[in-house]
Amino acid sequence: MSANLQQDWKHWRLRREETGLAWLDLDMADASANVLSSAVMSEFAQVLDALDAAPPQALVIASAKPAGFIAGADIEEFSRLDSALAARALVERGWKLFNRLAAVRYPTLALIRGHCLGGGLELALACRYRIVVDEPGSKLALPEVMLGIVPGWGGMLRLPELIGPAAALDLMLTGKSVDAKKAKRLGLADDCVPARVMESAARIVALGGKPARRLPARERAMRWAMNGPLRSIVADRARAQAARKVSRANYPAPFAIVDIWERYGGNALAVPAGDPSALDTIFASPTARNLVRVFHLQERLKAFGKDSDFAPRHVHVVGAGVMGGDIAAVCALRGMTVTLQDQSVERIAPAIARAAKLFERRHKGDARQVRFTLDRLIPDPQGQGVARADVIIEAIFENPEVKRSLFAELEARAKPDAVLATNTSSLRLEDIATALKDPSRLVGIHFFNPVPMLPLVEVVQGEATAAEVLRRATGFVRRIDKLALPVQSAPGFLVNAVLGPYMLEALRCVEEGIAPATVDAALVAFGMPMGPVELVDTVGLDIAVAAGKALAGAGAEPPARLLKLVGEGKLGRKSGEGYYRWVDGKAVKGDGKDTAKDGLLGGLWRRLRARREPETPPIPAGLAERVLAPLLAATQRCVAQSVVADADLADAGVIFGTGFAPHTGGPLNYCRSKGKPD
Ligand code: NAI
Numbered sequence: 216m217s218a219n220l221q222q223d224w225k226h227w228r229l230r231r232e233e234t235g236l237a238w239l240d241l242d243m244a245d246a247s248a249n250v251l252s253s254a255v256m257s258e259f260a261q262v263l264d265a266l267d268a269a270p271p272q273a274l275v276i277a278s279a280k281p282a283g284f285i286a287g288a289d290i291e292e293f294s295r296l297d298s299a300l301a302a303r304a305l306v307e308r309g310w311k312l313f314n315r316l317a318a319v320r321y322p323t324l325a326l327i328r329g330h331c332l333g334g335g336l337e338l339a340l341a342c343r344y345r346i347v348v349d350e351p352g353s354k355l356a357l358p359e360v361m362l363g364i365v366p367g368w369g370g371m372l373r374l375p376e377l378i379g380p381a382a383a384l385d386l387m388l389t390g391k392s393v394d395a396k397k398a399k400r401l402g403l404a405d406d407c408v409p410a411r412v413m414e415s416a417a418r419i420v421a422l423g424g425k426p427a428r429r430l431p432a433r434e435r436a437m438r439w440a441m442n443g444p445l446r447s448i449v450a451d452r453a454r455a456q457a458a459r460k461v462s463r464a465n466y467p468a469p470f471a472i473v474d475i476w477e478r479y480g481g482n483a484l485a486v487p488a489g490d491p492s493a494l495d496t497i498f499a500s501p502t503a504r505n506l507v508r509v510f511h512l513q514e515r516l517k518a519f520g521k522d523s524d525f526a527p528r529h530v531h532v533v534g535a536g537v538m539g540g541d542i543a544a545v546c547a548l549r550g551m552t553v554t555l556q557d558q559s560v561e562r563i564a565p566a567i568a569r570a571a572k573l574f575e576r577r578h579k580g581d582a583r584q585v586r587f588t589l590d591r592l593i594p595d596p597q598g599q600g601v602a603r604a605d606v607i608i609e610a611i612f613e614n615p616e617v618k619r620s621l622f623a624e625l626e627a628r629a630k631p632d633a634v635l636a637t638n639t640s641s642l643r644l645e646d647i648a649t650a651l652k653d654p655s656r657l658v659g660i661h662f663f664n665p666v667p668m669l670p671l672v673e674v675v676q677g678e679a680t681a682a683e684v685l686r687r688a689t690g691f692v693r694r695i696d697k698l699a700l701p702v703q704s705a706p707g708f709l710v711n712a713v714l715g716p717y718m719l720e721a722l723r724c725v726e727e728g729i730a731p732a733t734v735d736a737a738l739v740a741f742g743m744p745m746g747p748v749e750l751v752d753t754v755g756l757d758i759a760v761a762a763g764k765a766l767a768g769a770g771a772e773p774p775a776r777l778l779k780l781v782g783e784g785k786l787g788r789k790s791g792e793g794y795y796r797w798v799d800g801k802a803v804k805g806d807g808k809d810t811a812k813d814g815l816l817g818g819l820w821r822r823l824r825a826r827r828e829p830e831t832p833p834i835p836a837g838l839a840e841r842v843l844a845p846l847l848a849a850t851q852r853c854v855a856q857s858v859v860a861d862a863d864l865a866d867a868g869v870i871f872g873t874g875f876a877p878h879t880g881g882p883l884n885y886c887r888s889k890g891k892p893d
Contacts, residue, residue, distance in 0.1 A: 634658060
């Protein structure tokens with residue numbers, strides 16, 4: 216290609232073919248992923264100037280990064296915005312620039328490979344066509360709502376027009392992503408193609424070989440009605456959907472998205488100042504600031520273990536119960552070979568059956584992938600995998616003697632550099648480590664139940680644990696795509712140490728005569744994904760008694776009703792009754808009606824299945840604060856006693872380990888916002 220057919224900017228490169236087709240590649244300088252920073256956006260305006268001066272036959276916009284298309288706006292820049300005016304200017308620049316792109320006369324096409332998020336998808340939506348490469352990494356989403364903001368660069372205008380408002384609002388209100396096939400099904404992508412033909416497919420479509428997608432007449436009429444006369448019905452339904460998950464007071468953004476689509480044509484800039492959906496209101500709310508904080512906390516957790524070169528290929532899990540079975544399944548899903556040991560094949564079988572269901576869900580029915588993953592999960596009643604494993608995780612009964620004798624045997628048979636880990640919740644690592652010839656080899660890798668859904672894993676350093684063992688354990692946790700939180704060996708580590716006193720206080724309220732549903736409603740209204748009494752029922756009342764003893768030590772008496780229920784065999788969800796009656800896996804509260812209530816922030820909160828009564832009982836003033844107080848105090852204690860390294864990590868652990876109301880930015884951030892010192 217001759218030099219005058221190529222034009223370079225710092226972040227963009229424009230190549231013109233003799234056919235008249237122009238290729239515009241984004242390759243953000245000094246970054247592994249593309250983000251739409253101010254510099255990238257202002258250069259994009261210059262690129263459009265150059266294209267105006269010499270319009271191409273067609274333009275294909277792609278990424279030169281292997282990491283993906285565009286990860287979205289620059290969150291660092293966004294975090295530094297210090298006024299509503301600055302936020303408005305940022306929205307205005309993107310809105311105008313992408314309107315300009317949408318208005319060019321020549322055909323434009325976004326060639327999407329890998330992640331295409333937020334502003335990146337808004338750029339793609341401003342193109343006439345979109346082709347998505349059919350690979351597992353291709354994910355398209357408008358996740359702004361998770362940061363407490365709205366997709367202001369044209370997403371609220373163009374996505375509803377392209378795929379219909381019902382599907383568009385669903386994507387924008389949940390922030391969830393779609394893969395290449397789903398993007399095509401929804402009409403978000405004109406085509407989804409394998410990587411090897413992506414360039415020729417883009418060339419053919421952009422140069423006009425393919426007409427714009429045309430919907431069948433019936434669907435066109437429906438789309439017209441939903442964007443027109445039925446608009447308010449669609450909007451009301453979306454508002455109701457949002458209200459089932461969160462309150463407007465805690466999370467203004469989803470409600471603003473619906474308003475802006477319904478009343479302002481998707482243009483956030485058109486909303487008058489002072490309106491609850493105005494940009495200044497959204498940016499001024501503490502929620503946006505706190506959710507950006509949560510994003511940064513998550514990034515910090517993601518960084519633990521990222522630099523590790525430890526690449527375990529074989530994991531051996533001992534104990535195929537609730538925890539061990541699911542830990543094994545998650546490792547197999549992440550491509551590792553897993554041997555799963557228990558006392559007999561019969562004890563392993565239920566874990567394999569559960570894993571098969573999980574694999575089907577995760578592989579969306581792709582039978583070949585399900586088969587491959589199942590092949591990696593090997594029942595191993597004799598424990599033959601011990602000698603080959605890079606990581607060995609013990610998840611047997613919570614009995615110190617049995618664990619000790621197991622570890623003595625494991626140490627004798629394991630490779631010298633294999634990680635030896637226990638999943639214990641309540642035993643001291645130091646007490647188990649005595650069984651080892653080399654106690655520095657033992658580390659805690661503490662998962663939460665249900666393992667496939669909960670993102671956090673505490674990596675526990677015992678008194679003797681060697682730094683290298685800790686490093687490897689953290690690297691392993693990252694490799695299975697969980698968030699590792701380093702904690703010191705102390706009763707309950709962080710998460711259970713803060714949950715215990717919180718649940719106990721909730722049960723004390725019940726003891727005093729406040730209905731369980733009222734206590735739960737108070738905490739759900741505060742923003743917890745599930746009420747604490749329902750949580751006790753879910754964890755199991757027997758476990759709550761045992762954990763309470765372990766955490767509170769002698770002296771603190773468990774609530775009488777708790778002991779009575781356990782005495783009657785009413786252990787909560789698993790036995791069909793505890794503080795609530797359980798029908799079809801749901802707590803029956805009051806009148807028997809029950810609404811599933813999903814949280815806002817994807818995985819964790821969506822899946823924890825918080826539930827609330829249709830009619831919330833009147834909540835006594837100060838009830839939520841009372842139940843939360845012991846949790847806040849316990850978090851402060853964990854920081855003071857160095858169970859976690861600092862206050863931010865404590866907030867991160869409590870948010871990702873318990874679902875603690877993300878809009879508050881975490882328990883200690885919440886304390887600060889109330890003027891209480893950490
Ligand atoms: P579980 O009772 O469901 O499973 C334990 C399994 O270990 C059983 O299948 C049993 O047959 C097997 N087992 C016992 N001794 C064995 C031995 N010597 N060799 C091989 N297999 C043996 O127990 P669960 O709930 O899975 O707990 C396991 C561990 O995980 C415990 O240390 C517990 O503290 C910890 N944990 C439990 C959580 C939970 O929510 N259940 C959460 C986090 C940690």
